[in-house]
Amino acid sequence: MGEFRRVPAMEDPYEYVERCPWKIACEPFRVAPHVWYVSGNTWVGAYLIDTGDGLILIDTFEVRALYLLTEAVRKAGxxxxxxxxxxxxxxxxxxxxxxxxxQEMTKAKVYMSKEDYEVKKTHFDRVFFRPDGQDFEPDGFYSDQKTIELGTIRIRTKLCPGHxxxxxxFFFWDEDGEGKRYLCGxxxxxxxxxLSDEYLDDYGYPRWFRQRFVDDCKEMASWPVDICLASHPNMTNFLSGVNWEDPSDYQGFVDRGAWRNFMLERAEDAERLGRGETRAR
Ligand SMILES: [Zn+2]
Structure with a gap:
């Protein structure tokens, strides 16, 4: 995987989305037996899970460059x-x-957290981060006590306040054709x-969010995740796992240490932020 596929440094990645989305375009690739990276871009992750009884999509990228995602889904087959x-x-x-x-295109059912839904109702510009975002209604909310099931896939959710x-x-097991199972997280x-005091205060969020973020990361670090799915590829050098010669080869993503290291590094980052030793990023 060459460095050229990374997002170049830019003040605001939305600049790419609005002005030149093709510069962050990314071909789809497989990350687990039944999971494909289909955001169509190198900035934000989105994952398609083939459950055998329909598809699950985790995250939807940005509307202005949505063609990158839908094209990636098609290219993945x-x-x-x-x-x-x-x-x-x-x-x-x-x-x-x-x-x-x-939602309009697929008529898919949509699930999100009750907590972010509440923020959406009262601070639409903030939860969407942009005042011109398009509103929607979900079909249901997550419960950490109840898995989300479709076909062969059962997804466990964990509420992680902070960001x-x-x-x-999200956590789920995926099994290959020979019975080998991988825990994806x-x-x-x-x-x-x-998570800085400044941001939390400005958003009216409690400062304990930062400690909760740290605690959750440390707890999840001990979970036996085999395949760490990145919500933003640059946070984990995620794209280095791609075999561009054969994008259906997911073995480059099987690495139990990657998840643990990522969680501990995130916790440490937030702790440093709390001690005023680093800037938020
Ligand atoms: Zn975010």
Whole structure:
């Protein structure tokens, strides 16, 4: 994987989305036996799970460049119309901005956290991060006590307040044709940019969000995740796992240490932020 596929440094990645989305375009690739990276771009992740009874999409990227996602789904060999379930990691426009358009296109059921839904009702511009985001209604809310099931896939959610009040992480087992199982995990919002006192106060969120973020990361670090799905590829050098010679080869993503290291590094980052030793990022 060459460095050229990374997003170049830019003040605001939305500049790419609005002015030149092709510069962050990314071909789809497989990350687990039945899971494909289909955001169509290198900035924000989105995952398509083939459950054998319809498709699940985790996160929807941004509406202005949604063609990158729908094209990626097709290039991966799937029909966007077969998406039956859409799960949102958190209410920021780079992850849910494309939701309304996809909801209309696919008629898929949509699930999100109750917490981010409440923020959406009262602070639409904030939960969407952009005042011109397109509103939508979900079909249901997550419960950490109840798995989300479709076909062969059962997804466990974990509420991880911090990045937003309702940031939700996802965990599910995926099995290959020979019976080998892989635990896939995705932290729903690992960026610490919203965990500084300044941000939390400005958004009216409690400061304990930061400690909760730290505690959740440390707890999840011990979970035996085999495949760490990145909500933003640059946070984990995720694209280095791609075999571009054969994008259906997911073995480059099987790495139990990657998840643990990522969680501990995120926790440490937030702790440093709390001690005033680093800036939010
Ligand atoms: Zn976010």
């Amino acid at each position: 799937f029909d966007p119309g077969e998406i039956k379930l859409i799960l949102l990691s958190h209410g920021h426009a780079d992850h849910c901005g494309g939701l309304k358009a996809l 937003t009040p309702g940031t939700t992480s 995705m932290h729903g919002g690992a960026g610490t940019g919203f």
